[in-house]
Amino acid sequence: MASNTDFLLSIRTSVKLHETLLKKICETCRLTLIEGKVIAFLHNNPGKDTAADIAEFRMLSKGNVSQAVESLIQKGLLQRIPDLHDRRRIHLVLLASSDPITAKIDCMMEEYRQYLFQGFSQKELDCYQKLSERIMENTKNAMKGRNTYE
Template sequence: MTDNLTVATHIFDHSKKLGDAYEKVMQPLCKKLDMPQTALDVLMFLANNPGFDTAGDICRYRNIKAALVSFHVEKLVEAGFIERRAVEGDRRKCRLVCTEKAEPVIEEGRQMQKKFAHKLVDGFSEEDMEHFRKCIHIVSGNIDNILKGCL
């Protein structure tokens, strides 16, 4: 039986590999748009996560440094793909909203994400997928507990 340290190491190593594979799949769209990967990540995050629409949300959930988010948000605003809207009751915050101009990019990005997701689990049976979902759910809960300081 494999020890837990080896399993944890494999999960960590594969998380980096997963990110690299995702970037490779999205690269043709980045090239087509002449858009950096991080800018596309910001745009797709906003499109795919309604209600998580501030720069802080992007930093927190996509683990992108604030300066990078700020830079790419500015470029996306200048290009007309997103706009800033004031948050009522908090003048320090602004919502980032995808524009109509971004819709074709978002649609193409979502198609690429779907292909990536299908390829990622290619060869899994439905039973495998159910077991995999259960394992991911458990690992995710354990990560949440670690982040809360429950080690």
């Protein structure tokens, strides 16, 4: 079995690859990396559409997310929509002008998956999926009641 360091390093390396691929899109589209992460998150996570969701799930600072959201609104890529039931809650919606960027993100994610799973059989992919789900469930159970993002 791999050491704890190897396990954590493999996760970090995978995240670094994702960021490297996203940076290329950001450079082409004149976005900061945080702006790219915000767009990618909103595009890939329907129903998770608040700045707090982005900060929590992407483990980004609320200040950085807020700044990126404001910049994306100024660039005409994003819109704020107040929640109909809770006026304190603001939903973030990508505008049609972000479509060329999200199309690039879709292509990037396919490239990312190809890098990660190169040479895997369908059986291995299925096994990986099941193991990943179990690891995530175990992680969520271990984190219950803990303040994880401060």
